Amino acid sequence: MSLRPVTSESLPVRIVLIACAVGFLGLFLLVPLGLVFVEALRRGGSVFLAALTDRHALSAIRLTLFAAAIAVPLNTLFGIAAAWLITKFRFKGRTWLLALIDLPFAVSPVIAGLVWALIFGAQGWLGPWLAEHDIRIIFAVPGIVLATLFVTFPFVARELIPVMEMQGTDEEEAALTLGAGGWQIFRRVTLPNIRWGLLYGVLLCNARAMGEFGAVSVVSGHIRGKTNTLPLHIEVLYNEYQFSAAFAAATLLALLALLTLGLKSLLELRLGSHSSIRH
């Protein structure tokens, strides 16, 4: 009988459990991640570089950055406002509001695209009117932005609400009694307290905005050089059997994911807690 703490398992059991967990993670995380880079470089560095500097690839990157540059700030604004509302005030319907903010998490990305097509598409509610005035939303850039807005909607709010809830309202009330105005309170008292949580939310929102596929796919129309985001560009290349080019483009998004994970780990050290990227 070896002496081990009563709340731990015997060495063989531990080894088997660790092996199972590591095996699963290796198979589901490390092997796929490695494969992205292996496939991308399979036909050499020049093919890899050519795929990244291709005209359509560059325009896809531009569009991806553009959509994120609109969706992320807007949802950040919303996230801050919603978190302030939810955590600083008690009012009727607060629980419902919380549930509604989370709603996009429970909606399939494809449906997130579909709803916009139903409103702005050729057969949608506003389709005829838009056609008359020669405004294109679906199969054009505005549709892509709208779809991205929908899927990334809750990210910032979701990260901020728990952080702000935990901090309570004492400090803000103290600032108020000292004569600070609303904007001053937010900028000088609240913001310094929540900045890491905010950064974290923005990071997650951005990762999802740049990587979104299903929702954007529905409203984009896949017009090369015009309405293809980077994920859509990858799809097109893959379906044309240009595997190396597809994986070359995929390395960019994989690196974005790794960067997000790296920053997330750093921020977690600062926040000192375990929260996670959700959805």
Add this chain to the structure above:
Amino acid sequence: MSISIQHLTKSFGSYRALDDVSLDVPEGSLTALLGPSGSGKTTLLRILAGLEFADPGGARILFDGVDVAQIPAGDRGIGFVFQHYALFRHMSVAENIGFGLSVLPASQRPPRKEIRERALDLLKRVKLDGLQDRRPSELSGGQRQRVALARALAVQPKVLLLDEPFGALDAQVRKDLRRWLRQFHDEIGLTTLFVTHDQEEALELADQVVVMRHARIEQSGAPQEIYDQPRTSFVYEFLGEVNKLPGDRYIRPHEIELKFAADEGVDLTGRVHRLFVAGPIARMGILPDSPAFQEIEVWAPREQVREMALTDGDLVGLRFPTFPRLPLKS
């Protein structure tokens, strides 16, 4: 069951929690392990239970003369009551109490019905009849404590170990439960050890008090012996309020006799300072005239203070009848 602990040492990394501790606990006694936090008392209790292990070396733990160091916690014949009770939240009170019986090997396990009957029986003994189907979350702190005790007793242990049994309770419940536990111990006569940092609790409850400090046993003995003949200045100070006089001499506030300054046999004169009479005894600080002394705390009967008509600033005399003892070592 008697317990004999010999040369027990326990380190957590570079931190030494127990340093060559030896102790004998006679069969049927109620022993208090008393000390400030970090003194090693809980570690000692957990090692007895088999929840921690002593550093390898010459340490021996004998239960009735048998070394139990290699025996796992569940087979040592101990009942352990955790500081925060550690009741299983998803089980009813009866299921909690019956747990130890229900995990016995099939050959020894009583039938389901009998387990429940034994649980109900124990519940009656801890005076909680009728609460068998409640969840722990529906009980008060004192009730949880007694369920935890019943659960520990259900496996018919030969030693009962309690970690800060009253630590998490309100003052009043604490006092009631303390008396009840003493009575309960006298009824069942089970060898019992409990950990506490409250000297009043240890002195009132235990047959044997073991004062611990810095991983070592400072002194052990009967409560009165510990209180009246502290061997070290630490024990002196830890067991109650005490005045430290020049030359490392100690005297307790109630041992000092309060007199008029001009009376005969006065050892020291001084002025009354912050007199406090709201209670069974009057407490005051005396600022001695002699600069060699620091402020002295004196407790005297209220009537005496009233008769002497003392107020703040009055000159009084102090007499040290049991004149200041020197601790044997410091």
Add this chain to the structure above:
Amino acid sequence: MALIARRILPGYGLTLGITLAFLSSIVLVPLAALFLKAAGLGPSDWARILTSPRTLAAFRLTFGASAAAAGVSTVFGLLIAWVLVRYRFPGRRILDAMVDLPFALPTAVAGITLAQLYGPRGWMGQVLQALGIQGAYSPFGVFIALTFISFPFVVRTVQPVLEDLQPDAEEAAATLGANRLVTFRRILLPTLFPALLTGFTLAFARAIGEYGSVVFISGNLPFKTEILPLLIIGQLEQFHYSAAAVIAASMLLVSFTLLFLINLLQRRLVARSH
């Protein structure tokens, strides 16, 4: 009282305005448009669309594969959370950080990678083939992709609960004579059950709606490996907007109902032990 006290801080009107404006214009109105569109069709049309063999097959596959993936994720998620919290071994921190990869990796990248990996010429595909199992282009492929994107939900729900778990209940079980397996079954599992259920629910919800990581590996064969989101896109591409709306609306209704029921069960469980 609290209501008044909480309104002391400024910004109620402004933040309420911004929140409601964003919520309605980006989420509520578009979703309402979906249900309105679907409601524009009569019951007979609904029945025709939903009971067509192709739709039924897609429903079965989507909910079946999602439940299976969420189930497997729950088992492995618990295992991974346990190992990450309770044991120390080289590479633990890196693996811990990597668990979030499926959250952070764009689904299209995951999709083509898994398709390549489990395809007939892929590393895993060949291993599976040797075992007589078809990896990509089968319902099993759908299951693999859904497991990939859903297991982190379980890990990240169970992990903090395990971290905060005080050892005393386990120690109490040990002093009462329970071995580790019994302690796990009778003490730990019931304690972790609410977290496991939450993790399962999140994993399940995510899997039902998943599109990007599945379309490449599934092969998209009608009746066999076509998931609901793909069916919706198919209807859209043929300009069957109403049919797409009906399938989408019913999919949302079914998953909302399931989530609601699980939530209800969850509340009951938590209420019982707190």
